[in-house]
Amino acid sequence: MTAISEAVQPPRSEIGVLGWVRKNLFSTWYNALLTLASLGFIYVVLRGLLTWALTTARWEVVTTNLTLFLIGPFPRQQVWRVWVCVLMVVLLGGLSMVAWGAPGRRHKWIRRWVTVGWLLSFPLTIMLLHGFASSSLLPLVGTSYWGGLLLTFLLAIVGIVASFPLGVLLALGRRSSLPVVRWFSILYIELIRGVPLVTVLFTAAVMLPLFLPEGMRVDKVLRAMVGFTLFTAAYIAENVRGGLAAVPLGQYEAARALGLSGWQVMGLIVLPQALRAVIPPVVGQFITLFKDTSLVVIIGLLDLLNIAKSVVAQPQFMGLKREVYLFVAVIYFVFSYAMSYASQRLEKALGVGER
Amino acid sequence: MSNERLESGDDIIICRDVHKWFGDFHVLRGVNLAVKRGEVVVICGPSGSGKSTFIRTINRLEEHQKGTIIVDGIELTQDMRNVAAIRSEIGMVFQSFNLFPHLKVIDNVTLAPIWVRKWPKEKAEKVAMELLERVGIPEQAHKYPGQLSGGQQQRVAIARALAMQPKIMLFDEPTSALDPEMIKEVLDVMRELAHSGMTMIVITHEMGFAKEVAHRILFFDEGNIVEGNTPEEFFRNPREERTRLFLSQILTH
Numbered sequence: 001m002t003a004i005s006e007a008v009q010p011p012r013s014e015i016g017v018l019g020w021v022r023k024n025l026f027s028t029w030y031n032a033l034l035t036l037a038s039l040g041f042i043y044v045v046l047r048g049l050l051t052w053a054l055t056t057a058r059w060e061v062v063t064t065n066l067t068l069f070l071i072g073p074f075p076r077q078q079v080w081r082v083w084v085c086v087l088m089v090v091l092l093g094g095l096s097m098v099a100w101g102a103p104g105r106r107h108k109w110i111r112r113w114v115t116v117g118w119l120l121s122f123p124l125t126i127m128l129l130h131g132f133a134s135s136s137l138l139p140l141v142g143t144s145y146w147g148g149l150l151l152t153f154l155l156a157i158v159g160i161v162a163s164f165p166l167g168v169l170l171a172l173g174r175r176s177s178l179p180v181v182r183w184f185s186i187l188y189i190e191l192i193r194g195v196p197l198v199t200v201l202f203t204a205a206v207m208l209p210l211f212l213p214e215g216m217r218v219d220k221v222l223r224a225m226v227g228f229t230l231f232t233a234a235y236i237a238e239n240v241r242g243g244l245a246a247v248p249l250g251q252y253e254a255a256r257a258l259g260l261s262g263w264q265v266m267g268l269i270v271l272p273q274a275l276r277a278v279i280p281p282v283v284g285q286f287i288t289l290f291k292d293t294s295l296v297v298i299i300g301l302l303d304l305l306n307i308a309k310s311v312v313a314q315p316q317f318m319g320l321k322r323e324v325y326l327f328v329a330v331i332y333f334v335f336s337y338a339m340s341y342a343s344q345r346l347e348k349a350l351g352v353g354e355r
Numbered sequence: 356m357s358n359e360r361l362e363s364g365d366d367i368i369i370c371r372d373v374h375k376w377f378g379d380f381h382v383l384r385g386v387n388l389a390v391k392r393g394e395v396v397v398i399c400g401p402s403g404s405g406k407s408t409f410i411r412t413i414n415r416l417e418e419h420q421k422g423t424i425i426v427d428g429i430e431l432t433q434d435m436r437n438v439a440a441i442r443s444e445i446g447m448v449f450q451s452f453n454l455f456p457h458l459k460v461i462d463n464v465t466l467a468p469i470w471v472r473k474w475p476k477e478k479a480e481k482v483a484m485e486l487l488e489r490v491g492i493p494e495q496a497h498k499y500p501g502q503l504s505g506g507q508q509q510r511v512a513i514a515r516a517l518a519m520q521p522k523i524m525l526f527d528e529p530t531s532a533l534d535p536e537m538i539k540e541v542l543d544v545m546r547e548l549a550h551s552g553m554t555m556i557v558i559t560h561e562m563g564f565a566k567e568v569a570h571r572i573l574f575f576d577e578g579n580i581v582e583g584n585t586p587e588e589f590f591r592n593p594r595e596e597r598t599r600l601f602l603s604q605i606l607t608h
């Protein structure tokens with residue numbers, strides 16, 4: 001017995017930390033060389049960075065201006081409104097985890113209400129932040145006072161939420177049997193993809209007012225949101241088109257043979273499969289959008305990066321660019337990585353059927 | 356089998372002079388066929404002869420360009436309401452199963468009853484479980500299609516089609532994509548279905564199955580039915596040279 005159980009044990013060298021290190025980092029002489037070179041490189045870079053970050057760096061530029069980074073010039077007495085929004089999102093997020101975390105019928109009504117909650121959270125957030133001209137409880141905070149990470153988030157979230165359905169519609173339009181719809185979709189997608197985001201933003205910010213009737217003013221932030229949405233939708237549409245093309249013809253045929261209508265075939269069979277397949281590129285597009293919100297600098301909005309610029313210009317913090325921009329970069333990274341991670345989790349959760 | 360029913364029943368499928376072209380290619384060349392209620396018709400013939408295209412015109416997966424197709428008294432025309440009505444009366448089983456991979460087995464089966472027949476979910480699930488029982492895989496109900504063997508998938512596909520309570524079932528080479536050891540389990544289900552009185556058109560080269568279950572075997576070649584007969588006569592005494600040649604090829608192989 002013992003002989004057998006010993007025989008099925010993996011060789012000693014394969015187990016434990018040492019075994020792992022040996023197997024993965026020092027398996028051959030060139031692998032060992034590569035490992036040592038990488039370690040040396042990491043040491044040099046990290047030593048410099050850490051020494052600076054822990055000794056010379058003056059982080060008070062970040063701590064002093066933290067509120068500015070987070071909300072920009074948003075009136076300080078009204079900050080509670082931002083907190084209420086954050087609380088709402090956290091609450092909804094927690095409820096979503098409860099509702100979707102475990103399978104089961106009893107979660108059905110929670111799911112319904114959480115979905116309704118998410119849908120309502122958008123107008124609520126905007127109303128809460130913006131307020132009303134004649135209200136003493138919620139005095140008006142014009143969008144020119146929105147800034148920092150708050151503005152970056154609002155631009156990205158509105159862009160993501162609005163561009164996704166628009167992109168799906170454009171992708172469907174591109175395959176439509178109605179020539180007008182098809183041509184419009186193709187023209188739109190190709191036109192947008194043919195120009196840089198900066199020009200779209202600039203058009204939305206500067207040119208749009210020229211086309212609008214006299215006296216009609218569209219808010220600057222709203223214009224930026226529209227610009228991001230229109231731009232991202234074209235790319236989403238192309239991603240979704242790829243997903244649609246990957247759904248085999250047999251799926252349409254089986255669905256139609258069962259008597260499903262055209263819309264049901266799309267909504268119940270084709271789109272769910274197509275969208276699942278394009279989660280990674282679509283989330284990639286969202287991450288790009290999140291980072292590209294920093295381009296609103298050119299139309300004078302005070303997003304996170306523009307705030308950073310103004311902080312660097314503060315007389316008492318002259319020359320602290322490294323601290324400020326490193327801090328900003330870390331923030332962008334944390335949220336981008338969170339999205340990427342969430343997308344991987346989502347893929348795993350939905351990919352069960354593909355096994 | 357019950358010949359009375361065959362004689363008393365009227366024709367549930369009538370095809371008269373059905374033509375179809377793919378571009379310039381004349382795929383169906385004036386097919387005539389009448390199928391009685393409860394009749395089991397097997398179609399065989401060389402690959403590319405238009406068998407699939409033909410049975411797909413019966414539920415409008417392919418549109419015919421000339422001739423008449425009448426299913427259970429409803430003529431297939433451009434009128435989409437007729438098409439929808441006919442599709443909900445015809446179940447179809449494909450060579451490549453075409454299960455919906457993103458839905459669990461049970462949801463594959465309940466989908467059409469819920470969305471087309473507007474059944475409440477409980478009723479649809481109850482019927483679905485009965486059907487999965489009937490095809491012998493109730494224990495797979497909560498798996499995804501990708502986790503099932505080919506034979507199991509095809510049986511789910513049959514259950515899915517039956518869930519709409521169709522009057523007619525079309526089978527397009529249901530066992531061609533299966534490993535040999537799984538063919539029998541699917542044929543068993545089809546045999547049981549035939550004995551229950553379902554009207555069936557089956558494209559297959561499983562001649563053992565045809566001999567045992569079919570009321571009529573048709574030989575299809577170059578876009579038309581070359582000949583049709585009872586299984587005994589068809590195998591013993593094929594009239595056409597082409598049929599003889601085809602039979603010698605598939606029976607020896």
Ligand SMILES: Nc1ncnc2c1ncn2[C@@H]1O[C@H](COP(=O)(O)OP(=O)(O)O)[C@@H](O)[C@H]1O
Pocket residue numbers: 377382400401402403404405406407408409
């Ligand atoms: N959608 C299509 N477009 C063009 N040609 C087709 C199409 N579908 C089938 N065909 C052609 O029609 C012929 C008959 O096909 P099919 O009905 O599938 O034959 P079978 O099922 O008897 O093998 C074949 O030559 C095939 O290449």
Ligand SMILES: [Mg+2]
Pocket residue numbers: 406407408527528
């Ligand atoms: Mg075929």
